[in-house]
Amino acid sequence: MSTRTPRRRPRRLRTLAAATLVAGIFCGTAGTGLDVAVAGAQPAATPPFTTPNTDDCPNKVSPPPPIDTSEVPAPGDPAPTPLPVPSPPIGGPKLGQCGVVLPPGVPPVPAEISATGWVIADLNSGRVLAAKDPHGRYRPASTIKTLLAIVALRSLDLTKVVTGTQEDANAEGTRVGIGPGGRYTNKQLMQALIMCSGNDAAHAIAMQLGGVDATVAKMRAEAERLHAMDTRPATPAGLDGPGMSTSPYDLATIFREAMTIPTFAELIHTEQADFPGFPADPKIPGDKDHPGFVIANDNRLLYDFDGDLGGKTGFTDDARQTFVNAAERGGRRLVITLLKADVLPIRPPEQAARLLEWAFAFPPDAYVGSLPDSSRSGSANPSVTLASPPPHDSDQPGDEDTPTHDDLPTYILAGGILVALGLVIAAWWVSGRGRRRR
Numbered sequence: 001m002s003t004r005t006p007r008r009r010p011r012r013l014r015t016l017a018a019a020t021l022v023a024g025i026f027c028g029t030a031g032t033g034l035d036v037a038v039a040g041a042q043p044a045a046t047p048p049f050t051t052p053n054t055d056d057c058p059n060k061v062s063p064p065p066p067i068d069t070s071e072v073p074a075p076g077d078p079a080p081t082p083l084p085v086p087s088p089p090i091g092g093p094k095l096g097q098c099g100v101v102l103p104p105g106v107p108p109v110p111a112e113i114s115a116t117g118w119v120i121a122d123l124n125s126g127r128v129l130a131a132k133d134p135h136g137r138y139r140p141a142s143t144i145k146t147l148l149a150i151v152a153l154r155s156l157d158l159t160k161v162v163t164g165t166q167e168d169a170n171a172e173g174t175r176v177g178i179g180p181g182g183r184y185t186n187k188q189l190m191q192a193l194i195m196c197s198g199n200d201a202a203h204a205i206a207m208q209l210g211g212v213d214a215t216v217a218k219m220r221a222e223a224e225r226l227h228a229m230d231t232r233p234a235t236p237a238g239l240d241g242p243g244m245s246t247s248p249y250d251l252a253t254i255f256r257e258a259m260t261i262p263t264f265a266e267l268i269h270t271e272q273a274d275f276p277g278f279p280a281d282p283k284i285p286g287d288k289d290h291p292g293f294v295i296a297n298d299n300r301l302l303y304d305f306d307g308d309l310g311g312k313t314g315f316t317d318d319a320r321q322t323f324v325n326a327a328e329r330g331g332r333r334l335v336i337t338l339l340k341a342d343v344l345p346i347r348p349p350e351q352a353a354r355l356l357e358w359a360f361a362f363p364p365d366a367y368v369g370s371l372p373d374s375s376r377s378g379s380a381n382p383s384v385t386l387a388s389p390p391p392h393d394s395d396q397p398g399d400e401d402t403p404t405h406d407d408l409p410t411y412i413l414a415g416g417i418l419v420a421l422g423l424v425i426a427a428w429w430v431s432g433r434g435r436r437r438r
Contacts, residue, residue, distance in 0.1 A: 052116040052340070057098035059117070059136035061085060063245055064340070066318045070240035080243030086229050089135060091128060091249060092369030101131045103366040110354040115321075115341035119248035120359045123256050123326060123333040123386055127367035129359050131248060134369075137230050138339035140246040141314030141322045142174070142197045142238040144219075146258045147231070149194055151218045152205050153261050158187040162204060164278060171199040173239055173316075178204060179278025179290055187263075188275060194267040195297045197313060202237035212236060227372040228253050240318045251337040253371050255324045259309075259335075262387040268310030269389030271303070272296040300349045301325050305356070309333065309389055313348075323348040329360045333386065 058064070061082045073079050089096030100109060109130075117133035128134070164182040169175070176198030178184065184204070192201035206215040215236045223231040228250035234241030246254075258264045275295045280287040299311045311325025321341040327334060336355050341348045 051113060053099075054116060054133040054136060055099040057133075057136070059133065059138060060098065061137065063137045063139050063318075066240065068240075068317055070316070070318060071234075071242050071244065073242045077242070080232070083137070083230065083232055083245060085135075090227060090229060090372055091134070095128065095131065095134045095249060095369040098133045098136060101134065101368045103130065103362070103368050106130070106362055106366055107358065110358050112345045113351050113355065114344060114346075115323075115338035115348065115351060117248040117339045118355065119252045119335075119337045120355055121252045121256070121335050121371055122367070123259060123335050126256070126371040126373070128249070128252075128369040128371060129334070129362055129367050131368065134249040135230055135247050136339075137245045137247055139240055139244050139316065139319035139322075140231075140233075140238055140251060140339070141240075141316045141319035143251055143312045143314040143322045143324050143337075144231075144233055144238040144244075144246065145193055145197065145202060145236075145314075146251075146264075146312055146324065147219050147222060147233060147254050148202060148205065148215070148236050149190065149264055150254070150258050150261065151215070151222055152186075152190065152193075152209065153263055155218075156186045156205070156208055158185065158190065158263065160186050162186065162189070162208065164200075164204065165207075168200045168204045168207075171203045171237070173199045173237065175200040176275065176295060177293065180281060182276055182278030182290075184276055188273075190263070191267055191270065191273045192275065192295065194264070194312070195270060195273065196295050197298060199237040199239070206236040223250070223254070226250075226253050226257055238314055238316070238319075240316050246339070248337045248339050249371070251324050251339070252335050255312075255326065255335050255337070256371055256386075259326065259386050265309070265387035265389045268299075268312070269302070270297060270310075299325065300347075301327070301353060304349070305353050311352075321348045323352055325349070325352050325356075327356050327360075332360065334359055 094101050102109070109132075115132070117131075117136045117138055119128060119131045119134050121128045161183050162185075164178040164180055164184060166180045168178045169180055174197050176192035176196045178189075178192070178198070178200040186205070186208070189201045189204050192198035193205060203212075206212050209215040209218060212235070216233050219233040219236065220231075223229075223233070228246070230245060230247035231250040231254070232243050232245045234244035258268075272294050275293055277290040277292040280289050297310075298313055299308075301308045302310055305325075305327055307328045309326040309328055311323065314322035319340065321338070321343060323336075323338040323341065325336050327336075334356055336352045336359075338348050338352060341351060346354075
């Protein structure tokens with residue numbers, strides 16, 4: 001277990017977070033599952049919500065059909081064949097079911113859960129408490145970055161400084177803001193990857209692991225080692241690609257393994273961090289040096305849910321909303337995974353919170369199966385050592401005038417409104433309506 005003296009939260013976070021929220025670049029919103037609502041916008045008419053029914057195992061062999069061309073193989077490349085379906089099911093016979101799997105005597109599943117597949121498991125014992133379509137195959141989106149983090153944290157020197165490239169900056173999807181010529185430690189790249197789902201950070205990390213193809217191969221080998229047999233990464237960052245697949249069960253297995261790494265447990269629990277800027281591009285006339293900025297964790301439950309340990313969001317058009325998160329109550333640590341969720345009737349973090357509250361009330365002997373250990377025995381590993389995150393920065397004395405993890409979203413919203421109001425007033429003045437008539 002690592003120890004660290006938490007650093008005080010930077011005072012400029014309030015203004016910066018508000019400004020970046022208004023600009024729509026708070027940790028990068030595209031492709032992370034973090035949706036920014038526009039004040040005054042009218043919701044579009046939607047059909048009545050129904051929880052997806054998976055009783056007939058529609059995703060037993062492959063994820064649902066894609067809605068775009070992201071999984072079309074490159075010219076000359078064969079289409080990947082479906083992964084074999086293990087028999088008997090990994091984790092126990094009950095986990096071979098495709099509908100809701102519950103231990104006897106527990107209350108009904110909470111209402112308004114839109115996730116097509118989910119798993120709740122005990123991080124300490126490895127027991128699976130409850131599930132829905134646990135081995136159903138889905139696309140992970142950015143939650144697969146937890147698998148990349150395992151590979152990278154066990155391979156890279158976190159103190160090494162690397163230089164950002166144009167290829168990093170051009171990464172598709174969510175970008176934290178790496179720029180050509182910027183200098184970043186590998187720990188800062190891991191912060192950008194885990195806290196903000198930066199695809200530019202994923203690219204910079206993959207380049208150090210031998211390139212995109214080599215990194216994907218290492219991720220696949222790690223999934224196999226963990227006995228995550230429903231999982232086949234196609235890209236390091238989680239963008240959809242040919243053969244991409246995981247399952248609620250596998251995602252819980254991968255996250256549990258990641259939580260044994262002290263640096264991962266620290267970063268997934270970190271609320272904000274300073275991130276470097278990058279120099280002016282001499283090829284762009286008038287370009288100036290780009291200053292550093294503060295990045296904030298895009299997992300809402302870290303701020304809103306009592307005992308939250310951290311989690312990872314994800315979204316692509318084919319994967320829809322995906323989420324993995326862990327929390328602790330009374331010494332008990334649970335992980336929740338959601339795949340192919342929707343933002344209706346409630347958002348995925350709220351769905352996860354409801355399921356966690358429900359499962360924390362289970363008696364100790366209520367479970368339906370187990371997560372595998374790394375020896376591929378298929379049984380729970382009660383001796384697994386989980387790393388503990390450091391305390392929140394707000395627990396430090398003398399920091400009362402900075403936002404805590406509970407009031408940070410309020411500061412962001414209030415600051416964003418003030419900045420937006422200022423922009424409206426400025427536009428009014430420039431238009432001449434605010435000038436004194438002569």
